[in-house]
Amino acid sequence: MSSKTILVLGGGVGGLVAANELRRLLSSEHRIIVIEKNARHTFAPSFLWVMSGERQPEQITRDVRQLIRPGIEVIISEVQAIDLTNRTVQTGTQTLNYDYLIIALGAELNPESIPGLAEGAHTFYTFEGAAKLGNALQDFNGGKVAVVVSALPYKCPGAPHEGAMLIADTLRRRGLRDKIEVHLFTPEAQPMPVAGPALGEAVKQMLADKRIAFHPLHKLTQVDAAARKLSFDGKDSFDYDLFVAIPPHCGPRVARAAGLTNEAGWIPVDRATLQTKHQNVYAIGDVTAISIPGRWKPDVPMMLPKAGVFAHAQAEVVAQRITAEITGAGATYEFPGIGYCMLEAGESMAGFAFGNFIAEPSPQIHLRQIGPVWHWGKILFEQWWLAPIGAKREMLRLALALGGKVLGIPIKI
Numbered sequence: 001m002s003s004k005t006i007l008v009l010g011g012g013v014g015g016l017v018a019a020n021e022l023r024r025l026l027s028s029e030h031r032i033i034v035i036e037k038n039a040r041h042t043f044a045p046s047f048l049w050v051m052s053g054e055r056q057p058e059q060i061t062r063d064v065r066q067l068i069r070p071g072i073e074v075i076i077s078e079v080q081a082i083d084l085t086n087r088t089v090q091t092g093t094q095t096l097n098y099d100y101l102i103i104a105l106g107a108e109l110n111p112e113s114i115p116g117l118a119e120g121a122h123t124f125y126t127f128e129g130a131a132k133l134g135n136a137l138q139d140f141n142g143g144k145v146a147v148v149v150s151a152l153p154y155k156c157p158g159a160p161h162e163g164a165m166l167i168a169d170t171l172r173r174r175g176l177r178d179k180i181e182v183h184l185f186t187p188e189a190q191p192m193p194v195a196g197p198a199l200g201e202a203v204k205q206m207l208a209d210k211r212i213a214f215h216p217l218h219k220l221t222q223v224d225a226a227a228r229k230l231s232f233d234g235k236d237s238f239d240y241d242l243f244v245a246i247p248p249h250c251g252p253r254v255a256r257a258a259g260l261t262n263e264a265g266w267i268p269v270d271r272a273t274l275q276t277k278h279q280n281v282y283a284i285g286d287v288t289a290i291s292i293p294g295r296w297k298p299d300v301p302m303m304l305p306k307a308g309v310f311a312h313a314q315a316e317v318v319a320q321r322i323t324a325e326i327t328g329a330g331a332t333y334e335f336p337g338i339g340y341c342m343l344e345a346g347e348s349m350a351g352f353a354f355g356n357f358i359a360e361p362s363p364q365i366h367l368r369q370i371g372p373v374w375h376w377g378k379i380l381f382e383q384w385w386l387a388p389i390g391a392k393r394e395m396l397r398l399a400l401a402l403g404g405k406v407l408g409i410p411i412k413i
Contacts, residue, residue, distance in 0.1 A: 003029045004326055007089055007098040009079050011036030011064045012044075014285035014311035015104035020389075021319035023069040026326065032071070035091055036064055037078040045308065046382055047130040048159065048344060052166045053138070057131050066388040079105065082258040084278050100280045100322050103255060103267065104315070107155055107286040107306060111247040114150055120225030121148075121245035124163050125155075133244060137170050142179030143241025145171075146230060149186040150220045151248035155286045155306035157192045160184060160246050161203050162344040167244065168210045169346025182211070183238070185218040185230075192341075194292075194302050195365045199353055202367055206345055220245075249306075251287060262289055271304075271358065272334040274318050282318045285311030292337070294362040304357060309339045312413070338410050342378040350374035354409055368409075377403060384413070 008019045011034050019034045041064040049055040065074055077091035089096050109125060111118040122136055123129040147164040164184045171180050184207060190200030207214050222231040230238045251265035260267045260276060266289035267276060274282045290304040304310060313335060320333040337358030343351040352374040355365035384396035397413055404411030
């Protein structure tokens with residue numbers, strides 16, 4: 001068996017899981033190289049807690065090397081180009097050859113695509129933005145808060161709703177409950193539509209319980225930061241005092257330049273194997289475009305949401321398939337489509353939904369009642385993810401697995 005080189009582009013959820021699983025499965029003669037532009041890994045699900053003041057920024061960051069197994073090479077550099085013909089990747093410092101390529105570069109934010117948004121909006125979708133928004137919430141003395149999903153698709157479909165509820169909770173704790181209005185605008189017809197009407201109604205009720213006004217079918221077209229005014233396609237404008245945006249997302253520039261993406265800018269992959277149309281080239285996580293077979297309406301096709309839980313599962317499938325091909329074992333592993341979401345509601349409470357997103361005739365999603373157990377489960381997951389490779393991380397993994405088994409939910413890590 002000849003030595004193989006596997007390049008993993010990106011050190012987010014998908015990239016780290018893929019690299020760690022490959023190192024666990026393959027002998028040391030095979031090189032596994034992670035290329036990541038940031039030396040510090042930030043845990044994106046905790047950005048909301050930075051915003052709400054429940055975490056300090058330094059609590060949710062780690063040196064990326066702490067989170068990978070020994071025997072994995074890490075190159076801290078930005079990917080500049082992908083040459084699919086010659087099987088090379090160009091970074092800011094060198095050119096690397098590969099036998100297998102895993103693209104886990106995530107989605108990029110593109111606030112400039114909507115006039116005025118970049119100048120007028122706060123966001124909790126970046127590490128720096130969450131900290132800045134947290135400061136703004138502490139200085140806020142009342143008025144209208146607009147939380148706006150500015151374009152589709154976007155990663156973490158529950159985050160806008162969590163963000164609105166945690167903003168309301170943060171301001172309530174400051175004694176401003178009767179001095180504020182929180183409004184959530186989205187171009188979608190309901191919250192998290194891929195999960196179905198029952199879950200959408202449940203989330204709408206969670207928002208209503210927090211006195212949050214939900215405005216569906218609102219497509220943002222322009223922001224006037226000076227006048228503090230939002231304009232929507234075919235809808236009334238809205239005057240705000242604090243504006244929080246989920247910015248438009250786009251596929252990574254290098255993937256588009258390499259010819260890997262579709263017209264929308266995302267990488268199409270085989271739903272079961274995560275392989276692109278190029279041999280030995282895989283894509284996982286937010287960078288992908290994956291259609292799902294089920295539908296809630298016969299004439300409305302749906303795409304798999306962009307979420308860390310899917311990136312994690314896809315990374316494991318790709319690692320298993322590459323290992324099977326290298327070792328000659330035969331690749332039988334396929335992406336199962338199982339996903340789950342712990343939806344923070346404030347006051348140390350959360351909801352929980354899970355199920356099969358590629359089931360037919362429609363996704364089969366189950367909803368558990370809101371309660372503190374899901375909030376504490378999310379904290380435990382955060383602590384596991386941020387724990388350096390070693391005994392503590394393994395103990396936390398076992399605790400999560402045991403908790404999932406007791407509660408009857410598919411937590412597989």
